[in-house]
Amino acid sequence: MFTVKRLSPAPALSDINNFIIPRRFIAAETFTMSWADLGSESTWQPAARAARSPYIPPHLRHQNANVDASSYGFSSESTPARFHRSNSSRPAGNGRGRGRGSGHWSNRQNLRSDPNPYPDSDDLSHLTDKFDELEVIEDTSAEVLAANLDAYEDIPVETSGDDIPPPVKSFSDIDLGDGLKQNIKRCKYLKPTPIQRHAIPMALAGRDLMACAQTGSGKTAAFCFPIICGVLKDRLLPARCGRGRGGKMMACPLALILAPTRELSCQIHEEAKKFAYQTGAKIVVAYGGAPIAQQLHNLERGVDILVATPGRLVDMIERARVSLRMIKYLALDEADRMLDMGFEPQIRKIVEQMDMPPPGTRQTMLFSATFPNEIQRLASDFLSNYIFLSVGRVGSSTDLIIQKVELVQEMDKRNYLLDLLCALKHNETYGKHALTLVFVETKRGADALEHWLSRNGFLAIAIHGDKGQMERERALRSFKTGVTPILVATDVASRGLDIPHVSHVINFDLPKDIDDYVHRIGRTGRAGKSGLATAFFSDKNLPLAKALVELMKESNQEIPSWLNEYAENSSYGSGGGGRAKRYGGKFGGHDFRKGAQSGSGKGYYSSTYGDAGPVSDAYAASGAVPYAVYGSSDYYAPTDSNSYTNADYVADSNEMPYAAASSPGYGYGYGSVVPSGWD
Numbered sequence: 291m292f293t294v295k296r297l298s299p300a301p302a303l304s305d306i307n308n309f310i311i312p313r314r315f316i317a318a319e320t321f322t323m324s325w326a327d328l329g330s331e332s333t334w335q336p337a338a339r340a341a342r343s344p345y346i347p348p349h350l351r352h353q354n355a356n357v358d359a360s361s362y363g364f365s366s367e368s369t370p371a372r373f374h375r376s377n378s379s380r381p382a383g384n385g386r387g388r389g390r391g392s393g394h395w396s397n398r399q400n401l402r403s404d405p406n407p408y409p410d411s412d413d414l415s416h417l418t419d420k421f422d423e424l425e426v427i428e429d430t431s432a433e434v435l436a437a438n439l440d441a442y443e444d445i446p447v448e449t450s451g452d453d454i455p456p457p458v459k460s461f462s463d464i465d466l467g468d469g470l471k472q473n474i475k476r477c478k479y480l481k482p483t484p485i486q487r488h489a490i491p492m493a494l495a496g497r498d499l500m501a502c503a504q505t506g507s508g509k510t511a512a513f514c515f516p517i518i519c520g521v522l523k524d525r526l527l528p529a530r531c532g533r534g535r536g537g538k539m540m541a542c543p544l545a546l547i548l549a550p551t552r553e554l555s556c557q558i559h560e561e562a563k564k565f566a567y568q569t570g571a572k573i574v575v576a577y578g579g580a581p582i583a584q585q586l587h588n589l590e591r592g593v594d595i596l597v598a599t600p601g602r603l604v605d606m607i608e609r610a611r612v613s614l615r616m617i618k619y620l621a622l623d624e625a626d627r628m629l630d631m632g633f634e635p636q637i638r639k640i641v642e643q644m645d646m647p648p649p650g651t652r653q654t655m656l657f658s659a660t661f662p663n664e665i666q667r668l669a670s671d672f673l674s675n676y677i678f679l680s681v682g683r684v685g686s687s688t689d690l691i692i693q694k695v696e697l698v699q700e701m702d703k704r705n706y707l708l709d710l711l712c713a714l715k716h717n718e719t720y721g722k723h724a725l726t727l728v729f730v731e732t733k734r735g736a737d738a739l740e741h742w743l744s745r746n747g748f749l750a751i752a753i754h755g756d757k758g759q760m761e762r763e764r765a766l767r768s769f770k771t772g773v774t775p776i777l778v779a780t781d782v783a784s785r786g787l788d789i790p791h792v793s794h795v796i797n798f799d800l801p802k803d804i805d806d807y808v809h810r811i812g813r814t815g816r817a818g819k820s821g822l823a824t825a826f827f828s829d830k831n832l833p834l835a836k837a838l839v840e841l842m843k844e845s846n847q848e849i850p851s852w853l854n855e856y857a858e859n860s861s862y863g864s865g866g867g868g869r870a871k872r873y874g875g876k877f878g879g880h881d882f883r884k885g886a887q888s889g890s891g892k893g894y895y896s897s898t899y900g901d902a903g904p905v906s907d908a909y910a911a912s913g914a915v916p917y918a919v920y921g922s923s924d925y926y927a928p929t930d931s932n933s934y935t936n937a938d939y940v941a942d943s944n945e946m947p948y949a950a951a952s953s954p955g956y957g958y959g960y961g962s963v964v965p966s967g968w969d
């Protein structure tokens with residue numbers, strides 16, 4: 291048994307959900323319950339009045355309304371003592387190689403065939419046991435933060451291109467300038483992450499970059515540090531602003547950082563400001579949905595680095611309030627999203643049709659955790675003699691995130707979610723600051739789920755592209771501060787957002803594209819910390835099964851056997867399932883140029899690093915080794931830009947600001963719809 295508190299203001303006793311009220315309310319009355327009660331809406335009563343109806347697992351509620359739960363042997367007595375903080379459960383060795391018992395994964399698969407899938411009535415552990423393996427790290431000392439990053443140490447690094455500058459071991463090995471170095475310390479960054487170790491020297495050497503590293507592994511700093519360093523050297527260049535129409539001042543930034551969402555551009559702006567604190571570098575943000583006047587005013591006060599979403603930037607350029615003629619540094623965060631069907635025309639306009647200096651005269655850096663071959667090919671238009679850098683396999687997810695997939699049919703999802711949240715609510719390991727991010731497919735779905743959760747006593751707030759910018763910001767703030775610990779989101783929150791204490795990502799609706807799944811689950815398990823991701827898989831997710839299985843295998847996850855069965859039945863190459871094609875012949879992709887040049891006989895260089903540095907002495911001597919030395923024919927599968935066209939993957943048109951069909955020239959429709967609100 292366990293104790294719950296009825297909280298003030300007093301809720302209606304008949305409503306289960308009114309008992310789940312945030313800590314800030316004052317406890318007024320205590321109730322005693324069993325875990326079995328969690329699923330029964332009629333049993334959340336004061337102990338004295340409890341008239342318990344038997345618990346029926348959510349999955350069975352619709353299957354047989356008359357089922358007698360007592361036949362499942364559900365008692366209401368024993369309380370599982372399995373929820374505990376589990377720092378000690380984290381094994382040595384960078385948090386890897388966790389033991390994963392097979393026990394509760396198999397419960398779900400049995401549901402379809404086993405008439406008595408829950409012999410232990412109180413056993414909600416199939417919903418929560420993975421939390422036992424998580425570590426809630428609340429010590430934020432620099433040493434602890436640095437130690438967490440050890441989790442990334444054994445991820446292989448691959449580079450390709452000409453004359454690759456070698457990686458550094460520490461920030462002190464790089465000439466970043468005193469101001470920036472001081473701020474790096476202030477940010478408690480004791481040592482660089484692998485992407486930073488490799489990318490920063492490359493960028494400081496003036497090289498164009500296509501860089502891919504797992505979510506939460508520090509890509510923002512990897513492009514911000516060299517840019518800040520560069521503008522501090524260049525900021526005394528003359529003619530930094532001009533006059534536009536009507537004599538109005540026209541800003542001429544030296545660096546442009548583009549991001550797909552308003553929230554992400556604000557986050558990058560905040561981060562960059564921290565890194566550039568007291569250095570004199572001026573950083574301004576411009577994004578849609580907010581009044582343009584204030585942003586223009588900020589630009590008039592001077593700008594070295596402009597962080598922007600594409601739509602607002604085009605607007606400002608067309609008003610002749612921004613000129614790109616002085617741009618020396620261009621960075622695209624979430625570059626694959628920025629170059630997919632939704633954004634590509636705008637990016638081309640900004641980069642090729644305005645007054646931005648061409649590739650070769652500016653430095654261009656593209657970063658993402660995912661980079662399908664088609665996008666790599668497109669991106670190469672914007673780059674000159676670039677280095678391809680990947681930390682881990684392109685598009686892979688970090689194994690710091692424990693991934694769990696549950697077979698839940700559409701009609702059962704809400705009840706299942708409720709049970710999951712109830713169980714987690716009472717799980718200490720969940721942590722008092724723990725936040726849950728729930729992804730849904732549509733904006734309507736987000737609103738509906740927000741209301742439903744709220745009606746059921748869970749503090750939830752939705753964020754999606756139909757909300758006004760103020761509402762979006764309010765929702766995010768409320769979530770970040772823990773006032774509303776559940777955020778229901780569309781894909782607008784799937785990329786880049788770095789929100790501390792997101793311990794659980796729930797894919798209530800799975801995305802159609804596996805890369806979106808990678809980004810979504812990447813909202814947890816960041817900066818070396820552990821996280822949990824639960825996905826509700828229903829029959830309609832069949833096309834994703836194969837890619838999901840491949841991804842989970844890659845990150846050493848336990849795969850339920852029913853999912854393997856689905857994967858075997860899903861056709862390869864359809865929708866999100868075409869992962870191998872999208873990333874090269876083998877799952878996990880690499881520099882697409884390898885495929886293009888493997889038969890050309892052209893000198894092409896790549897190198898693979900293990901834990902500690904280059905595996906080849908030749909690298910040490912020359913900075914590169916011939917690609918052929920490490921080449922594996924598996925990597926060179928032909929890529930076909932039409933391989934991914936799949937009409938099924940044109941999602942809810944509500945979510946699309948651009949008609950997918952209007953995008954000229956290519957069709958890799960792997961769900962590349964751009965939910966509105968992306969810019």
Ligand SMILES: Nc1ncnc2c1ncn2[C@@H]1O[C@H](COP(=O)(O)OP(=O)(O)OP(=O)(O)O)[C@@H](O)[C@H]1O
Binds near residue numbers: 786
């Ligand atoms: N060298 C470092 N030392 C300690 N913490 C770091 C370091 N570099 C980055 N971090 C922290 O790691 C977290 C994740 O970084 P960041 O947001 O840049 O990840 P990312 O790779 O861009 O993720 P995503 O792919 O989701 O955009 C941030 O909280 C950041 O402050």
